[in-house]
Amino acid sequence: MVSVELRGIQKRWEDFALTIERLRARDGELLTLLGPSGCGKTTTLRIIAGLEKPNSGEVLFDGTPVNDLPPYERNIGIVFQDYALFPHMTVFKNVAFGLEMRKLPRMEIERRVKRALELVNLEGLENRYPEQLSGGQQQRIALARALVVEPQVLLLDEPLSNLDAKIRERLRSEIKRIQRELKITTIYVTHDQEEAMALSDRIAVMNFGRIEQVGKPLELYHHPKTEFVARFLGSSNILELKAENGVVRLGSLRFNVGISGRVKMFFRPESVRVKEGNDAHVVDYEILPGRVRFKLKIDGKVITSEGLLSDIPFDIEEPPKRVGVEISTFAIL
Amino acid sequence: MRMRPTKLILIIPVALLVVFFYVPLISILQTGLWDNGPTLKFISSVLVNSYHRRVIEFTVAQALASTVLTLAIGLPGAYIFAKYDFPGKRTIRAVLTVPFVMPSVMVALGFILLFGRGGIITDLIGHDLGILYSWKGILLAHAFYNFPIVVRMVSALWQRINPHYEEAAMTLGARGWRLFWRVTLPMLSPAIFASAMLTFVFCFLSFSIPLIIGGYRYATIEVDIFTSIMTLLDFRTGAALAVIQIVLSMVFMYLYLKSLDAYAKREEQRVMQRPRRMTLSELASLKGSLIITYALFIFIFIVSPLLAVLYDSLHFNGVWSLENYRRIFSAEYDPMFGASTLDAIRNSLTFGFATVFLSLLTALPIAYSMHRWNFRGKRVFDVLATLPLASSAITLGLGYIRVFSGTALYYTPWLLIAAYTIISYPFVLRTVSASLKKIRPNLWEAALSLGAKEWKAFLRVELPLALGGLIVGSIFAFAMSIAELGATYMLAKPEYTTMTLAVYKFLGARQFGSASALAVLLMLISTAGFLLIERTGEEVW
Numbered sequence: 001m002v003s004v005e006l007r008g009i010q011k012r013w014e015d016f017a018l019t020i021e022r023l024r025a026r027d028g029e030l031l032t033l034l035g036p037s038g039c040g041k042t043t044t045l046r047i048i049a050g051l052e053k054p055n056s057g058e059v060l061f062d063g064t065p066v067n068d069l070p071p072y073e074r075n076i077g078i079v080f081q082d083y084a085l086f087p088h089m090t091v092f093k094n095v096a097f098g099l100e101m102r103k104l105p106r107m108e109i110e111r112r113v114k115r116a117l118e119l120v121n122l123e124g125l126e127n128r129y130p131e132q133l134s135g136g137q138q139q140r141i142a143l144a145r146a147l148v149v150e151p152q153v154l155l156l157d158e159p160l161s162n163l164d165a166k167i168r169e170r171l172r173s174e175i176k177r178i179q180r181e182l183k184i185t186t187i188y189v190t191h192d193q194e195e196a197m198a199l200s201d202r203i204a205v206m207n208f209g210r211i212e213q214v215g216k217p218l219e220l221y222h223h224p225k226t227e228f229v230a231r232f233l234g235s236s237n238i239l240e241l242k243a244e245n246g247v248v249r250l251g252s253l254r255f256n257v258g259i260s261g262r263v264k265m266f267f268r269p270e271s272v273r274v275k276e277g278n279d280a281h282v283v284d285y286e287i288l289p290g291r292v293r294f295k296l297k298i299d300g301k302v303i304t305s306e307g308l309l310s311d312i313p314f315d316i317e318e319p320p321k322r323v324g325v326e327i328s329t330f331a332i333l
Numbered sequence: 334m335r336m337r338p339t340k341l342i343l344i345i346p347v348a349l350l351v352v353f354f355y356v357p358l359i360s361i362l363q364t365g366l367w368d369n370g371p372t373l374k375f376i377s378s379v380l381v382n383s384y385h386r387r388v389i390e391f392t393v394a395q396a397l398a399s400t401v402l403t404l405a406i407g408l409p410g411a412y413i414f415a416k417y418d419f420p421g422k423r424t425i426r427a428v429l430t431v432p433f434v435m436p437s438v439m440v441a442l443g444f445i446l447l448f449g450r451g452g453i454i455t456d457l458i459g460h461d462l463g464i465l466y467s468w469k470g471i472l473l474a475h476a477f478y479n480f481p482i483v484v485r486m487v488s489a490l491w492q493r494i495n496p497h498y499e500e501a502a503m504t505l506g507a508r509g510w511r512l513f514w515r516v517t518l519p520m521l522s523p524a525i526f527a528s529a530m531l532t533f534v535f536c537f538l539s540f541s542i543p544l545i546i547g548g549y550r551y552a553t554i555e556v557d558i559f560t561s562i563m564t565l566l567d568f569r570t571g572a573a574l575a576v577i578q579i580v581l582s583m584v585f586m587y588l589y590l591k592s593l594d595a596y597a598k599r600e601e602q603r604v605m606q607r608p609r610r611m612t613l614s615e616l617a618s619l620k621g622s623l624i625i626t627y628a629l630f631i632f633i634f635i636v637s638p639l640l641a642v643l644y645d646s647l648h649f650n651g652v653w654s655l656e657n658y659r660r661i662f663s664a665e666y667d668p669m670f671g672a673s674t675l676d677a678i679r680n681s682l683t684f685g686f687a688t689v690f691l692s693l694l695t696a697l698p699i700a701y702s703m704h705r706w707n708f709r710g711k712r713v714f715d716v717l718a719t720l721p722l723a724s725s726a727i728t729l730g731l732g733y734i735r736v737f738s739g740t741a742l743y744y745t746p747w748l749l750i751a752a753y754t755i756i757s758y759p760f761v762l763r764t765v766s767a768s769l770k771k772i773r774p775n776l777w778e779a780a781l782s783l784g785a786k787e788w789k790a791f792l793r794v795e796l797p798l799a800l801g802g803l804i805v806g807s808i809f810a811f812a813m814s815i816a817e818l819g820a821t822y823m824l825a826k827p828e829y830t831t832m833t834l835a836v837y838k839f840l841g842a843r844q845f846g847s848a849s850a851l852a853v854l855l856m857l858i859s860t861a862g863f864l865l866i867e868r869t870g871e872e873v874w
Contacts, residue, residue, distance in 0.1 A: 072785055086794055101783055
């Protein structure tokens with residue numbers, strides 16, 4: 001397997017520009033490009049595939065530039081959002097296509113197609129046509145077709161977005177299993193933060209044609225560097241506060257931030273633990289399945305807390321007017 | 334995306350177009366506009382001549398009137414096909430493909446047998462309706478050819494109109510006529526306009542029909558060019574008329590292509606309304622009986638000229654007989670064409686297949702490059718490759734006489750095949766391009782990512798998916814070459830007489846029985862094409 005690296009990539013259109021200074025997917029890693037639609041993540045994937053030519057910059061597989069290689073010489077596998085199964089070919093023919101292009105002997109093709117279909121748990125559908133398959137089955141055939149050629153890089157473009165929620169979760173773990181099993185370097189494009197968190201070794205969050213931050217899922221979740229990353233990955237509390245001598249005060253709470261001046265402080269609702277005490281005024285609360293969400297006012301600022309119902313130290317039907325607050329993890333944006 | 338384009342594949346198409354279209358075209362322009370320097374004197378002498386001026390006016394007028402009649406017959410059909418399922422709909426839908434493949438000489442013959450003196454309908458109602466040798470016959474025959482286009486294009490779009498629009502309008506108080514006028518019609522207009530423009534262009538360039546059932550008084554420009562050259566040997570006048578015709582038809586063709594763009598954009602809408610199956614009580618209502626009457630009418634309209642030809646071919650001196658068939662296969666007519674009937678059949682088939690081959694050889698590389706590549710001057714190239722649509726067989730014939738007479742090519746079948754190819758390849762190009770456009774681009778990308786080179790991805794993935802369009806285009810090219818009359822008449826040596834030309838010569842000699850018998854054979858070939866199209870399940874327009 002290989003590492004994939006983008007260096008100084010620029011792709012310009014009339015009304016949009018994609019700029020990637022540097023992005024590297026390590027050998028055997030599943031790197032997700034996460035962002036809202038139109039952020040340039042699919043274009044990035046297509047540049048890696050060679051389906052799109054950047055105006056400048058380099059794509060390297062294992063340190064070797066592949067810019068001038070057409071897609072068919074890059075030894076990649078792609079799964080498209082709508083799968084792009086060839087409608088005039090059976091499942092077998094679809095999966096065998098890449099092997100036939102590589103001119104493998106007949107026996108070898110049959111053996112490998114069989115193995116690929118086993119890998120995605122779809123043995124016995126060889127003679128069906130794509131239109132006779134369910135969405136989930138088509139998705140897995142597309143995956144088998146991409147994997148059967150033993151590509152050095154697997155590229156997945158929103159592969160689960162056309163499926164309903166239940167199948168999506170099942171296929172998500174299946175993709176993860178296969179990726180771990182084959183240890184194949186994988187670039188995964190999605191706009192779904194839950195999917196990204198669940199699957200990825202690392203995530204690159206993109207916005208407006210730029211990479212905002214790259215990191216492990218939890219690192220991004222709790223320590224975003226920008227407000228965009230913070231907001232895109234889930235609900236957040238973002239407060240504009242003043243730091244003096246490296247310390248931020250919020251009511252009776254104090255935080256060591258190490259800098260002074262105006263700061264933007266960020267923390268997740270689940271980092272806010274509610275206890276008995278007198279730090280904050282309870283503005284409102286909502287009971288959710290197994291959880292509870294409070295709206296609290298501290299020092300004139302409204303923050304949200306979310307926690308397990310079982311962790312609340314008082315009777316939730318009659319909460320006190322004032323509660324104590326503890327913020328475990330925070331970040332400065 | 335651009336990747337190592339191998340432009341070499343365009344060499345054959347470009348060479349064919351240059352030699353067999355652009356060089357002849359330039360020679361016509363030169364004949365019509367050049368006399369020791371550029372001049373408009375040939376054009377103006379045509380325009381001041383009252384006969385030619387009347388021909389030009391008549392050509393435009395009859396095309397307009399034919400289009401109106403075509404719409405009048407086709408639009409109710411479009412409505413019925415889009416909205417209702419009724420018994421026999423499949424048959425009627427199939428029958429609508431028939432005019433697409435039937436040679437116009439045969440249809441003209443059918444009209445003569447129906448409406449002429451001693452014609453079947455004339456006898457039936459006891460007096461001559463005056464349809465033959467008048468503008469009425471021309472209009473009717475043009476409607477015969479073109480109303481299926483209107484039915485298909487308009488009903489296809491009608492089915493795609495999102496029913497929510499009409500429902501929303503109804504909740505806002507629009508209904509009946511007002512609903513149609515204010516909401517439905519504006520949404521249908523691209524289809525109506527595109528099909529009307531196509532009809533207009535076909536009628537404007539019509540040759541065989543006005544030649545045979547219009548007579549001298551109702552000549553179109555196309556017929557006028559033909560007679561100027563063939564009867565009067567006046568090439569200057571012929572070329573001047575051709576220049577006028579090309580300029581006009583380019584304008585009309587431009588409007589057609591524009592309207593087609595608008596139509597194609599609307600056609601992409603995914604919504605599909607299934608036609609409603611009519612219940613028995615609905616069929617018995619006034620609406621139901623109107624629909625059944627209309628269906629019967631178009632069935633009879635299309636089938637009767639063909640049946641008339643078949644009926645006539647089986648009659649000799651007023652009694653049922655196979656004598657006509659015996660006669661055309663005996664040697665007594667050979668001196669008239671300089672070829673036997675068997676020769677004519679063989680010529681038609683060989684030229685037809687050669688035309689299909691050359692049309693594919695021309696159209697496929699162009700379709701591929703337009704579909705796949707972005708290159709400088711692509712728009713110009715597109716226009717240059719489509720321009721033959723605005724020319725006509727007679728114009729080509731004139732150009733070929735100017736350019737090739739005296740060369741080794743002259744009087745060879747190759748010149749005929751070249752002419753057929755130039756007039757029919759744009760249709761192959763259009764059907765193939767349309768099919769290619771419908772293929773999702775990521776199938777091609779998937780093939781590339783799996784290791785297929787560009788041409789392999791095209792051959793293995795895109796071409797098989799465009800096969801329906803390719804077959805329909807090929808059949809159309811075949812049908813056009815078989816049906817071609819004018820250029821064949823101008824360029825064919827007697828031994829290269831085709832079936833269509835032979836039918837025309839029988840007609841000229843008032844040998845209707847023999848004409849019918851040969852036309853029936855022609856009809857059999859066309860029917861084979863028709864059945865093939867039915868098998869592809871592809872929409873024709």
